[in-house]
Amino acid sequence: MTETRIERHHYDVVVIGAGGAGLRAAIEARLAGKKTAIISKSLFGKAHTVMAEGGAAAAMGNMNSRDNWQVHFRDTMRGGKFLNNFRMAELHAKESPHRIWELETYGALFDRTKDGKISQRNFGGHEYPRLAHVGDRTGLELIRTLQQKIVSLQQEDKRDHGDYEARIRVFSETTITELLLDGDRVAGAFGYYRESGEFILFEAPAVVLATGGVGRSYKVTSNSWEYTGDGHALALRAGATLINMEFLQFHPTGMVWPPSVKGILVTESVRGDGGVLKNSDGKRFMFDYVPDVFRKQYAETEEEADRWYTDPDNNRRPPELLPRDEVARAINSEVKAGRGTPAGGVYLDIASRRSAEEIRRRLPSMYHQFKELADVDITKEPMEVGPTCHYVMGGVEVDPDSGAAFGTVRGLFAAGEVSGGMHGSNRLGGNSLSDLLVFGKRAGGHAASYADQLTARPAVAVAAVEAAVETALAPLQRDTGESPYTLQQDLQAVMGDLVGIIRRENELVDALARLAELRERVAKVSAAGGRRYNPGWHLALDLRNMLVVSECTAKAALERQESRGGHTREDHPGMDPKWRQVNLVCSLDGDTVRLTRKPLPKMRGELIGLFDRGELAKYLTDEELAEFDALAEEASK
Amino acid sequence: MGTKREFRIWRGDENGGDLQDYTVEVNEGEVVLDVIHRLQATEAPDLACRWNCKAGKCGSCSMEINGKPRLSCMTRMSTFEEAETVTVTPLRTFPVIRDLVTDVSFNYEKARETPAFAPPADVAPGDYRMQQVDVERSQEFRKCIECFLCQTVCHVIRDHEENKQAFSGPRFFIRAAELDMHPLDARTDRKEYAQAEQGLGFCNITKCCTEVCPEHIKITDNGIIPMKERVVDHRYDPLVWLGSKIFRRGQVPQTFVTSAQHGGAVHSSAPHGGVHSHAGGSHDAPHEVEAQRGVNWRREVPHPTAPATDANGKLPLTELTFDRAAAPSPFGDDITFPLPPEHLNFAHPSQDEPKH
Incomplete structure (x- = not known):
């Protein structure tokens, strides 16, 4: 190992991930005076956050003054089927308006209302128009704004210290492969520069994970290559725990045709702005799929639904705006019943409902994207859409207030998609962008104060670094193993076919057996070529993360015998209030994923009091309801 | 299939x-x-x-x-x-x-040099009020996805490594324009900054950047020209500017002066102009004609050679000493500028069209 060169750096806080959560965390850590590093797997500013189109949900009440944090909280819990960590949902609802306003002071330019405030749009599952947006490129605006805020902090440092990178530095195209511990404390992170293949070691007492999701384990996905579950796997290996890994969100409307754009999302705002779903018979089928729990809020006739777009106060919402899991399941059922398009989707039609000019104005990048990528004119013809793996609700189990990871590790924090609990079993559209900001800020701030209160810096053990180097170089030194691309395809096939949107017990058992086989093969993967910008090698290293996270998902999906949000069991179709009280927690025992059950934290009285009994009856057990009644009685005294 | x-x-x-x-x-x-x-x-x-x-x-x-x-x-x-x-x-x-x-760090360095948004001192978060029509102009530029296609096509730097230092490129002109048009930005010198520090004067509006923009941002018409015009309004005689614009092609390509030179010492470090011909700033008419005649894309173009490295493929410098002072030329030590025009590969899209 002596000849291996490793570049060493010392930081107070290392943020892994340069999407919305990572950048917001880094800003907070730097504002707290900490020397901060941002690790970006891609170039700075290319993170997957740019793909978010709809907007950032925040109860600012700009469009409807009746909106407030309580309503937002209620919507979030309802969307997550009451499996959310209530405290996270509460913090999120309370703090997101401030996080959005703060962005304006960084230079963000949201679309405006007539009186000059931030405009807010309707979105599935949100009772009032709530999504701050910029056309349909809100994610890009968010990432660019945060990126430019970091630049402005660097300019301050240049002024004060003579160096842009004195206190905050972006390591672009850098991948972390291992977290290093000193006992139970985080001591640093080890990785490589993608460009040169050279190794890099960060010595830091606090690490914030903000690595996003796991979608690349699926065949049809909207996620970019970066989404290989790195943060999930790093956390597991460091002794942290994951929760809710069985819950994956399949975005109902990804493009299914033409093949070059398969998986790319069609934003929900197409439906919010009047687009409707039709099957191959031309029938607007969503009216047949309104579940009982939502019956009261959704229109029963096309006439009422159509009136809602102009008069939302006196009409109920069109069923196209049901939460994502409901829409995805409905599309899946239509296709299975033989009423799908030739490519296996359904039609999303806005062309026949809005004028070409209006479509172009309201959905400019959607129009542009379809025209350029697929040569489809959405003002003239319907789109072909179907469910696409989009978002993982599960993730690192964290303390709601600080984002500190549970389990046996200290000094590890997580925010954004890589953390779990906030969204319960299903995330509402628009809640992820505000999630990034709220919990990114919290994780960054708490990582900084954790670093502050340490009396001694944890030390990185040489042996651990040597082991990390060996693991990283292994695929290059083997030439007998399989190609990482073949292995990834096989993994995607297992996950897509057997742990996809609709799950069955025997298939999940089968999936676990196949994943075990794949684990053997992945351990022997070999990558051709050298260390310099070698995508095959990079993928070979990512594979082991994808594999362990897939195992968590499959195990948890097998265990949870009910259907809820992003987890649908054909053999257990209903929601079971008993299961609502349980989180499935994954940890790593040597190499094996261990699954344990853990009771959900109990919601505080004043929060549960925000719901009406009729609604709670659908989710809670009889004992919980009795408790609720007692509470209500006490309040009325 | x-x-x-x-x-x-x-x-x-x-x-x-x-x-x-x-x-x-x-x-x-x-x-x-x-x-x-x-x-x-x-x-x-x-x-x-x-x-x-x-x-x-x-x-x-x-x-x-x-x-x-x-x-x-x-x-x-x-x-x-x-x-x-x-x-x-x-x-x-x-x-x-x-x-x-490719190594696109040039763009990130230029981004870092462009002064950030300056929030208004007396407006609290949440109290920002702007009209849609006023934010739309900046929003057009904020559509930018930073693909850097405009940067790579811009002939001021595409074939002129020596201009990279003084020239930020179209991406950062529209960043300056975006901030200039931001209704609440507290800085008032965005245009002057673009002229003095970003090398706006180098641009001679060939619109190549607009042509390649995948977001269809009207970089030249909506960003660069309005800034140039207002800089001109402030400082220069517009007739002289217009005159030089009309005559810049054909007859007097080499004598066209940049606004920076024309206006005197706007910024002492602004390099000299003469980069306005598409074929390169060689000031050598026969070579330019030759270079404009057509481009042989398969021709071997010399590649820059990297500076000497040690056994590990790294520069023989420690991190402490490397960063700013005396760093070796990023273009290699075997290249002298300006490059001879026959080594350049740029053909302007309209070069074969009839001249106006």
Whole structure:
């Protein structure tokens, strides 16, 4: 190992991930005076956050003054089927308006209302128009704004210290492969520069994970290559725990045709702005799929639904705006019943409902994207859409207030998609962008104060670094193993076919057996070529993360015998209030994923009091309801 | 259902490389990036290429396809003839790292030099009030996905390494314009800054940047020209400016002066002009004519040589001493500027059109 060169750096806080959560965390850590590093797997500013189109949900009440944090909280819990960590949902609802306003002071330019405030749009599952947006490129605006805020902090440092990178530095195209511990404390992170293949070691007492999701384990996905579950796997290996890994969100409307754009999302705002779903018979089928729990809020006739777009106060919402899991399941059922398009989707039609000019104005990048990528004119013809793996609700189990990871590790924090609990079993559209900001800020701030209160810096053990180097170089030194691309395809096939949107017990058992086989093969993967910008090698290293996270998902999906949000069991179709009280927690025992059950934290009285009994009856057990009644009685005294 | 198509892809690193031939299966509805992914999964697993969203939103997969800077995820295979060989090369303006990946850090350095948004001192968060019509002008520029195609095509730096220091490029002109037009930005000197520090005067509005912009941002018309005009309003005689604009082609290409020179010492470090001809700032008329006549894309262009490195492939400098002071030339030590025009590969899209 002596000849291996490793570049060493010392930081107070290392943020892994340069999407919305990572950048917001880094800003907070730097504002707290900490020397901060941002690790970006891609170039700075290319993170997957740019793909978010709809907007950032925040109860600012700009469009409807009746909106407030309580309503937002209620919507979030309802969307997550009451499996959310209530405290996270509460913090999120309370703090997101401030996080959005703060962005304006960084230079963000949201679309405006007539009186000059931030405009807010309707979105599935949100009772009032709530999504701050910029056309349909809100994610890009968010990432660019945060990126430019970091630049402005660097300019301050240049002024004060003579160096842009004195206190905050972006390591672009850098991948972390291992977290290093000193006992139970985080001591640093080890990785490589993608460009040169050279190794890099960060010595830091606090690490914030903000690595996003796991979608690349699926065949049809909207996620970019970066989404290989790195943060999930790093956390597991460091002794942290994951929760809710069985819950994956399949975005109902990804493009299914033409093949070059398969998986790319069609934003929900197409439906919010009047687009409707039709099957191959031309029938607007969503009216047949309104579940009982939502019956009261959704229109029963096309006439009422159509009136809602102009008069939302006196009409109920069109069923196209049901939460994502409901829409995805409905599309899946239509296709299975033989009423799908030739490519296996359904039609999303806005062309026949809005004028070409209006479509172009309201959905400019959607129009542009379809025209350029697929040569489809959405003002003239319907789109072909179907469910696409989009978002993982599960993730690192964290303390709601600080984002500190549970389990046996200290000094590890997580925010954004890589953390779990906030969204319960299903995330509402628009809640992820505000999630990034709220919990990114919290994780960054708490990582900084954790670093502050340490009396001694944890030390990185040489042996651990040597082991990390060996693991990283292994695929290059083997030439007998399989190609990482073949292995990834096989993994995607297992996950897509057997742990996809609709799950069955025997298939999940089968999936676990196949994943075990794949684990053997992945351990022997070999990558051709050298260390310099070698995508095959990079993928070979990512594979082991994808594999362990897939195992968590499959195990948890097998265990949870009910259907809820992003987890649908054909053999257990209903929601079971008993299961609502349980989180499935994954940890790593040597190499094996261990699954344990853990009771959900109990919601505080004043929060549960925000719901009406009729609604709670659908989710809670009889004992919980009795408790609720007692509470209500006490309040009325 | 797929057909076999011919590709030529540049493989190599900063020490040199060449175009390699591949025959790949192409299916209906695919884009160039799909084909590159297929190559990676089959015969070239270590083919280096950047990409992220594959939807034209992140601006990572910029490359030159048949000599034209494009996003490979947005270049449909159906736009080529079936028998046509598709040639894919890395962005030319930036140093090659490996295969189709270039070192675009130039852009991040320029981004860092551009002064950030200055929030108004007396407006609290949440109290920002702006009209849609006022934010729309800046919003157009904020659509930018930072693919840097405008930067790579801009002839001020594409064939003039020596201009890189003083010239920020179209991406950062529209950043300045965006802030200039921001209703609440507290700084009032964005235009002057663009002129004095970003090298706005170098631009002679050939609109190549606008042409390649995948977001269809009107970089020149809505960003650069309004800034130039207002700088001119402030400082210069517009008639002189207009006159030089009319006569800049053909008759007096070499005597056209940049506004920076014309206005006197706007900024002491502003380099001298003379970069307005498409063929290069050689001040050598016969060479320019020669260079404009046509471009042989397959001609060997000398590659910059990297500075000497130690056994580990790194510069023989520690991190402490490397960063700013006395860093070796990023373009290699064997290149002198300006480059001779016959070594340059730029053809202006309109050079074959009749002159006005």
